[in-house]
Structure formats: C-alpha cells, structure tokens
Amino acid sequence: MKLDDLKTLWDSATAPDPNFDRDQLRRLLQNKSSSTIGKIRRNIILEIIFLAVAALAVLAWFAFRSLPVHWGEWVLFTMLFPLSGVLYWYKFRAFVKHDSVSQDLFHSLDTYIQSFDRYLNLYKATMVFLIPVLSIVGIMYGFTLARVEDGKDLTGVPTGVWALLGGVTIVYIFLAMWFSKWYVNKLYGRHLRELKSIRAELEEGQ
Amino acid sequence: MTSVSKNQEPFLEIISTHQRIIHKVCRLYAHTEDDRADLFQEILLQLWRAFGSFKGESKISTWMYRVALNTAISGFRKSSRRPATTDLDSTALIAAADAPSSDAEEETQLLYKAIAMLSDLERAIIMLYLEEQSYEEIGEVIGITPNYVGVKINRIKSKLKDILSPHLRETRS
Missing domain, CATH: 1.10.1740.10 (RNA polymerase sigma factor, region 2, helix turn helix motif)
Structure with missing residues (x-):
C-alpha cells in the first residue's frame, strides 16, 4: 500500500455529514457546555449556593431558638461554612484562567492539566483538612451534649471510653479520606493519566 | 441588534x-x-x-x-x-470487511476503523495530513516541530499499513 492510497480513500468517504443551516447552528449555541470543566464549574457554583443557604438557615436557627449557642456549635459553624466557602472559591478559581482552547494542542493540554491538577490538589487538601477537623469536633460535640443531657460533664469519663472514641474517630477519618481519594481518582484519574501521556508524547517534538 | x-x-x-x-x-x-x-x-x-x-x-x-x-x-x-485499541486485527475490522457494500465504501469504512485504533494524538495528526495540511500547519495545530510531524506521520503510516494491508488485499481480490 502506498501513501497516496490513504489520501484517495479519505477523499472518497461516501457517508455524507449533516449540514446544519444557520438557524440550527443558532439553536445549538443556546445550549449549555457539556465539557468536563463546564460541569465542574457548574457543580462548584451549586455547592457554593447550597453552602450559603445552609449557613443562613443555621444562623437563623441560632438566632430564634431558646437555648444559648454552645461553643462547639460555633466552632463547627466556623469550620463548615466560612472555611469551606474559601476552599470552594479557590477550587472555582482553579479553572477561571482556563482559556486555552485556541492554543496549539501541546500548550492547551499543558494549561488544562495544570488547572486540573490544581483543582484536584485543592480537593484532596479540603478532604485532608476538613474531614479530620470536622470529625473530631463533631464527635466531641455530640459526646459532650450526650453527657450534659445526662447531667454529667467530661471529667468523669473513663479512659476506656476516651480510647474507644479516639479509635472510632481515627477509623472514620481514614475511611472518609480513603473514600474521597478513591472517588476523585475514579472520576478523573484515567482521563488525567491519558492527557498526561499525550503531553509527554508531544514534549518529544518540542 | x-x-x-x-x-x-x-x-x-x-x-x-x-x-x-x-x-x-x-x-x-x-x-x-x-x-x-x-x-x-x-x-x-x-x-x-x-x-x-x-x-x-x-x-x-x-x-x-x-x-x-x-x-x-x-x-x-x-x-x-x-473503542478497544489493543488488538490490531480486531473483530471490528473483520466485520467492516465483511459488510455487504461497494468496494469504495468498504475501504473507507476500513480506513476509519483503522484510524480509530490509533491513539488520540495519532488520529489528530493523520487527519490533518489526510486533509492536505502542510507539515508547518500540522505543527501549528499540534504544537510540535515540522520535522517531528514528519517522523510521526511516517510511524502512523507504517502502523496503518500494517492494519490495512491484508484487508485491502481481500476486498480487492
């Protein structure tokens, strides 16, 4: 087979492609992007909105209930809402500068991979930071409340109970962090590995 | 407006x-x-x-x-x-070769099936080449030097030749 055979075959492609007229194209332009980044951005925006609504609801609950706000509740609130909000904002920012679709494939891929890595690192950092802190504070708060309801404080808690509580917390933290890493890898791992292998192949031709 | x-x-x-x-x-x-x-x-x-x-x-x-x-x-x-790209002599190629249609259609189908077995990058390069883009233009789109475009095209052609040659002989005989 000679080189020209390929071009002749390519040129003789018989399956006609659909030819969209301007009205059809105009309608297509009104739809939403289904790109990976487009979906991630939309998800982050939805999560930020959900977080803001939940924070307002919790503040309203604090303001209108008869009981005073416990210190543990304030710590949980601060951890969960303002800090999570900051992390979400940084996750969103990771893709704001992604405007490389007009660049050549090598540079576009490079920018895309860097943005994606930044996003995934933030995602993992969020999990590494938030899961342990929220777990410890949450479990401690629940445990304290249960003791207070029984008319006791934390001073008389046997060492064995503390050890059990610590063990449960550590197991939960490891499981939650393992799950979040597995989930991120399942969602984007293969995609990112494929893109990095293409970039490595392109680097040979620079 | x-x-x-x-x-x-x-x-x-x-x-x-x-x-x-x-x-x-x-x-x-x-x-x-x-x-x-x-x-x-x-x-x-x-x-x-x-x-x-x-x-x-x-x-x-x-x-x-x-x-x-x-x-x-x-x-x-x-x-x-x-599609799966591991087996160069895959059932997809054989099925395409067996499908009842004109020789030209069969060969075109074969070409597309063969190109589908290449990597994402190889597909991009061979498509631009088949679309009569110069090595400079291909380099501009892909972000590699024209020399490297030539190297890649030779490798891809050789790959495609391996995939297509036996089937093309069958369809032409």
Missing part, C-alpha cells in the same frame, strides 16, 4: 462554510450518534467562546482545527468515545 447577535452572524457564516472540519473531528473522536451530536455542540460552543479573541493571525481552518481537536481530546470525556 445586540453586539452578541452582530458578532454571531459572521461567526455563523464561517461555521456554515467550514462545518465539515467539525464533522470530521466528531467522526474520528466520537463513536455513537449521541456522542457525535454532543461533541459537535461542544466544539461549536468552544469556537463561539474563542471567536472574540480570534485575531486572524492564522488561517481560519487552522484555528478551527485547534479548537476542535483541543475540545475533542482534552475537554470531552465520554467512556464510550473510543
């Missing part, structure tokens, strides 16, 4: 004239009708977003190839978009 719709008219004019480029890319990177429709729309949206920053420094076709290939390769993630 708003500024968006003012911009949209020249954009639609360009797309109407050159939409064949998008269809070619969709045909190579998406393997079901639904995926092709999704990819076509995604490329169209990305072209529209990038249109404002297109300054005419390269040919319109080069710009369209860039955006279309970038979108197909990096931004579009569908599990069904690529």
Whole structure:
C-alpha cells in the first residue's frame, strides 16, 4: 500500500455529514457546555449556593431558638461554612484562567492539566483538612451534649471510653479520606493519566 | 441588534462554510450518534467562546482545527468515545470487511476503523495530513516541530499499513 492510497480513500468517504443551516447552528449555541470543566464549574457554583443557604438557615436557627449557642456549635459553624466557602472559591478559581482552547494542542493540554491538577490538589487538601477537623469536633460535640443531657460533664469519663472514641474517630477519618481519594481518582484519574501521556508524547517534538 | 447577535452572524457564516472540519473531528473522536451530536455542540460552543479573541493571525481552518481537536481530546470525556485499541486485527475490522457494500465504501469504512485504533494524538495528526495540511500547519495545530510531524506521520503510516494491508488485499481480490 502506498501513501497516496490513504489520501484517495479519505477523499472518497461516501457517508455524507449533516449540514446544519444557520438557524440550527443558532439553536445549538443556546445550549449549555457539556465539557468536563463546564460541569465542574457548574457543580462548584451549586455547592457554593447550597453552602450559603445552609449557613443562613443555621444562623437563623441560632438566632430564634431558646437555648444559648454552645461553643462547639460555633466552632463547627466556623469550620463548615466560612472555611469551606474559601476552599470552594479557590477550587472555582482553579479553572477561571482556563482559556486555552485556541492554543496549539501541546500548550492547551499543558494549561488544562495544570488547572486540573490544581483543582484536584485543592480537593484532596479540603478532604485532608476538613474531614479530620470536622470529625473530631463533631464527635466531641455530640459526646459532650450526650453527657450534659445526662447531667454529667467530661471529667468523669473513663479512659476506656476516651480510647474507644479516639479509635472510632481515627477509623472514620481514614475511611472518609480513603473514600474521597478513591472517588476523585475514579472520576478523573484515567482521563488525567491519558492527557498526561499525550503531553509527554508531544514534549518529544518540542 | 445586540453586539452578541452582530458578532454571531459572521461567526455563523464561517461555521456554515467550514462545518465539515467539525464533522470530521466528531467522526474520528466520537463513536455513537449521541456522542457525535454532543461533541459537535461542544466544539461549536468552544469556537463561539474563542471567536472574540480570534485575531486572524492564522488561517481560519487552522484555528478551527485547534479548537476542535483541543475540545475533542482534552475537554470531552465520554467512556464510550473510543473503542478497544489493543488488538490490531480486531473483530471490528473483520466485520467492516465483511459488510455487504461497494468496494469504495468498504475501504473507507476500513480506513476509519483503522484510524480509530490509533491513539488520540495519532488520529489528530493523520487527519490533518489526510486533509492536505502542510507539515508547518500540522505543527501549528499540534504544537510540535515540522520535522517531528514528519517522523510521526511516517510511524502512523507504517502502523496503518500494517492494519490495512491484508484487508485491502481481500476486498480487492
């Protein structure tokens, strides 16, 4: 087979492609992007909105209930809402500068991979930071409340109970962090590995 | 008329004239009708977003190839978009060779099936080559030197030759 055979075959492609007229194209332009980044951005925006609504609801609950706000509740609130909000904002920012679709494939891929890595690192950092802190504070708060309801404080808690509580917390933290890493890898791992292998192949031709 | 719709008219004019480029890319990177429709729309949206920053420094076709290939390769993630590529003498090729149609159609189908077995990058390069783009233009779209384009094309042609030769002999005999 000679080189020209390929071009002749390519040129003789018989399956006609659909030819969209301007009205059809105009309608297509009104739809939403289904790109990976487009979906991630939309998800982050939805999560930020959900977080803001939940924070307002919790503040309203604090303001209108008869009981005073416990210190543990304030710590949980601060951890969960303002800090999570900051992390979400940084996750969103990771893709704001992604405007490389007009660049050549090598540079576009490079920018895309860097943005994606930044996003995934933030995602993992969020999990590494938030899961342990929220777990410890949450479990401690629940445990304290249960003791207070029984008319006791934390001073008389046997060492064995503390050890059990610590063990449960550590197991939960490891499981939650393992799950979040597995989930991120399942969602984007293969995609990112494929893109990095293409970039490595392109680097040979620079 | 708003500024968006003012911009949209020249954009639609360009797309109407050159939409064949998008269809070619969709045909190579998406393997079901639904995926092709999704990819076509995604490329169209990305072209529209990038249109404002297109300054005419390269040919319109080069710009369209860039955006279309970038979108197909990096931004579009569908599990069904690529068939298995491990077995060069796959059942897909045999089935295509056995399908009852004219020789020209069979050979074209074979070519597409063979190209589908290449990697994403190889498919991009061979498509540009078959579309009569020069090595310089291919280098501009892919981001590699023209010399390296030549090296890659030789490797891809040799791969395609291995895949296609036995089947082409069968269909021609």
